[in-house]
Amino acid sequence: MSDAIKAATLEYATRLGDDAVVLGHRISEWVSYGPFLEEDIAYANVSLDYVGRARMFYTYAAELADDGRTEDDFAYMRSDRDYRNLLLLEMPRGDFAYSQVRQLLADVYYSLVLPKLAQSKDERLAAVAAKSVKETKYHVRRSRDWVHRLGDGTEESHKRTQKAVDQLWGYTHEMFDMDETEQLLADNGIGVDVSKLRDQWHKEVSAILTEATITVPEDSWAVRGGRTGYHTENLGHMLTQMQIVHRSHPGCQW
Amino acid sequence: MMKQISLMPDEQYQRLQQRNNAEVKNLWDILDEVKDPEVPVLSIWDLGILRDVELDGSSVVVTITPTYSGCPAMDTISSDVKAELNKAGYQEVVIKTKLSPAWSSEWMSPQGRKNLREYGIAPPEDADLCEEGLTPEAHAQCPHCNSRNTRRISEFGSTACKALFQCNDCSEPFDYFKKI
Numbered sequence: 001m002s003d004a005i006k007a008a009t010l011e012y013a014t015r016l017g018d019d020a021v022v023l024g025h026r027i028s029e030w031v032s033y034g035p036f037l038e039e040d041i042a043y044a045n046v047s048l049d050y051v052g053r054a055r056m057f058y059t060y061a062a063e064l065a066d067d068g069r070t071e072d073d074f075a076y077m078r079s080d081r082d083y084r085n086l087l088l089l090e091m092p093r094g095d096f097a098y099s100q101v102r103q104l105l106a107d108v109y110y111s112l113v114l115p116k117l118a119q120s121k122d123e124r125l126a127a128v129a130a131k132s133v134k135e136t137k138y139h140v141r142r143s144r145d146w147v148h149r150l151g152d153g154t155e156e157s158h159k160r161t162q163k164a165v166d167q168l169w170g171y172t173h174e175m176f177d178m179d180e181t182e183q184l185l186a187d188n189g190i191g192v193d194v195s196k197l198r199d200q201w202h203k204e205v206s207a208i209l210t211e212a213t214i215t216v217p218e219d220s221w222a223v224r225g226g227r228t229g230y231h232t233e234n235l236g237h238m239l240t241q242m243q244i245v246h247r248s249h250p251g252c253q254w
Numbered sequence: 255m256m257k258q259i260s261l262m263p264d265e266q267y268q269r270l271q272q273r274n275n276a277e278v279k280n281l282w283d284i285l286d287e288v289k290d291p292e293v294p295v296l297s298i299w300d301l302g303i304l305r306d307v308e309l310d311g312s313s314v315v316v317t318i319t320p321t322y323s324g325c326p327a328m329d330t331i332s333s334d335v336k337a338e339l340n341k342a343g344y345q346e347v348v349i350k351t352k353l354s355p356a357w358s359s360e361w362m363s364p365q366g367r368k369n370l371r372e373y374g375i376a377p378p379e380d381a382d383l384c385e386e387g388l389t390p391e392a393h394a395q396c397p398h399c400n401s402r403n404t405r406r407i408s409e410f411g412s413t414a415c416k417a418l419f420q421c422n423d424c425s426e427p428f429d430y431f432k433k434i
Binding site for chain 2: 024038039041042044045046047048049050051052053055056123124126127128130131132133134135137138141142
């Protein structure tokens with residue numbers, strides 16, 4: 001592996017780990033607040049899948065970095081400006097409709113990204129992705145069912161679902177951006193060219209939203225910055241909570 | 255003469271061959287004592303997460319594959335593997351995690367499936383899958399009364415590997431081990 005590719009792969013694995021840990025943590029916030037017990041448990045399970053995925057990406061990143069850092073250092077010892085996750089994933093959990101709409105947007109995205117990443121020439125990335133592909137099928141089905149149920153539900157649930165879609169839509173454009181790092185990896189058969197997945201994603205998400213009687217928003221605004229470390233204020237608050245124990249007791253093991 | 259048709263899936267056959275041909279067959283046998291902490295009727299062999307056992311000098315190298323990305327049982331399993339081998343006199347144990355190929359519920363042994371059913375958990379083949387190949391909304395076979403008149407209560411059960419069903423005939427709720 002050349003130095004340039006190695007550095008890019010380290011950055012890429014970190015981004016994927018950041019995406020997974022941030023969303024995994026956000027949805028874990030529903031645990032004990034779910035609308036009913038089974039849903040509480042379902043969110044806990046989905047959250048675990050994401051956190052597990054984050055661990056595998058961070059473990060690989062730590063190996064590539066080879067500077068003594070561990071997966072825990074990646075998760076717990078970096079500040080918001082060091083995080084490279086998509087902004088969509090760090091938004092606060094909002095109401096249940098907001099969380100489920102976000103989940104749908106993300107789950108459909110990963111259902112397209114992961115099968116491609118599973119073809120990566122990088123064996124580790126491919127292995128982590130292949131493992132996650134199977135789990136994602138279950139995630140997508142659940143978030144799709146919920147968005148159907150909420151959108152095509154009561155007047156109140158429809159209103160909240162539409163509002164969530166309108167509020168989150170501008171954060172989805174960033175998912176399909178390519179920068180030099182990602183382009184280099186895509187050109188070398190390691191990373192996924194996400195810009196090519198946009199139409200498919202739009203088609204699939206639109207079909208689900210339409211079926212749920214939700215209006216698909218126009219592309220009128222877009223916010224970017226997650227991949228370069230410019231985050232919304234929400235991430236800082238989230239990390240404070242997520243990292244407090246580890247930062248207070250560095251190196252502590254359960 | 256009649257042709258013998260094997261009912262064992264190829265993957266199972268390969269695993270069995272690997273185990274039977276292993277130079278350290280006794281180590282595989284020792285590890286039969288290590289059970290999934292969340293489903294104690296399944297050994298790590300039955301579950302299919304035990305991928306390889308080798309002896310490297312004086313240390314035992316055990317290769318395992320996680321079931322789900324975030325399966326919290328993996329850490330416990332690793333320490334149980336170490337403890338079991340230590341007990342048998344092997345002091346140095348190295349646990350390797352192998353991610354590829356990704357674990358599949360197809361790897362579960364026939365004995366494991368039987369144990370699972372007797373324990374009250376429907377194994378993957380006790381449900382006809384939906385079009386997408388995922389857990390159906392109904393008709394997984396009840397492990398208590400064998401009725402197919404059942405319905406899915408929750409897609410995600412008490413652990414990531416299970417969904418929750420209820421039987422309409424005997425009214426008992428039961429876990430179904432998801433196909434993945």
